[in-house]
Amino acid sequence: MTSQTPVTPVIEERAVQPYVGIRRTVTMGTIGEATDALSDLFGWLAAQGITPAGPDFLRYHVIDMARELEVEAGVPVPADAQITVETPMRTGVLPAGRYLTTTHVGDPDELVAVTGAFLEWAERNGLRWDVSDTAAGERWGCRLEIFHLGPDDDPDRSTWQTQLAFRLAD
Numbered sequence: 001m002t003s004q005t006p007v008t009p010v011i012e013e014r015a016v017q018p019y020v021g022i023r024r025t026v027t028m029g030t031i032g033e034a035t036d037a038l039s040d041l042f043g044w045l046a047a048q049g050i051t052p053a054g055p056d057f058l059r060y061h062v063i064d065m066a067r068e069l070e071v072e073a074g075v076p077v078p079a080d081a082q083i084t085v086e087t088p089m090r091t092g093v094l095p096a097g098r099y100l101t102t103t104h105v106g107d108p109d110e111l112v113a114v115t116g117a118f119l120e121w122a123e124r125n126g127l128r129w130d131v132s133d134t135a136a137g138e139r140w141g142c143r144l145e146i147f148h149l150g151p152d153d154d155p156d157r158s159t160w161q162t163q164l165a166f167r168l169a170d
Contacts, residue, residue, distance in 0.1 A: 005116065007102045007117045009122070010102070011098055011101075011168070012165075013097070013099075014094070014096060014099050015096050017053070017093065017094040018053075018076070018077050020045065020074065020077055020090070021037075021041070021073060021074035022034075022037035022041060022089055022090070024070075025068050025069070027067070027068055031069065031071065034071040034072070035058065037073035042056070042075065044086070044089065050081050050083070052076055052077065055076075055146050055148050056074065058071055058072070059074055059143065060140055060143040060144075060145075061139065061140060062136050062138065062139050063137050063138045063143075068136075072092070074092070074094075077091075097130070097141075099166060100118075101163055103161055103164075104161070104164070105160070108150075108160060109157075111162060114164065118164055118166075122166075128168065129167070129169060130166075131169075142166070143166045144165040144166070147162055148161040
């Protein structure tokens with residue numbers, strides 16, 4: 001079955017990006033718990049006097065759609081920032097490399113269909129993801145939903161911009 005959702009993918013080189021994040025194990029029904037962590041991260045960064053180095057994101061580490069997802073809410077930080085985090089926060093680095101990206105403008109509830117169309121497009125074009133199958137599910141090298149515009153920018157959900165950026169295999 002082919003998706004009818006249009007996507008316009010682009011391959012881009014991304015540099016290494018340090019970040020602060022909070023990792024959660026969730027289900028599709030409780031994924032909001034991961035996004036709720038973003039307000040905690042922004043508040044903590046502000047209290048430390050650190051300005052985010054880019055838009056916030058969700059990073060999907062392990063995906064088993066029928067059971068659990070290991071998801072991390074993250075905020076990029078400057079490379080030279082001196083950061084000592086408090087539990088449950090952690091520091092990490094988004095890996096450099098080639099990423100297939102597409103940007104969706106519209107309601108975030110549409111992202112499941114957009115992601116499906118994105119994955120189908122890559123398969124049709126012979127691209128391989130940085131992903132491996134494990135007993136816990138698909139383990140991704142780096143699979144991101146990056147939130148460029150959202151509820152803090154405009155309450156109209158049809159204007160929100162979310163970029164998908166999935167790392168390609170080397």
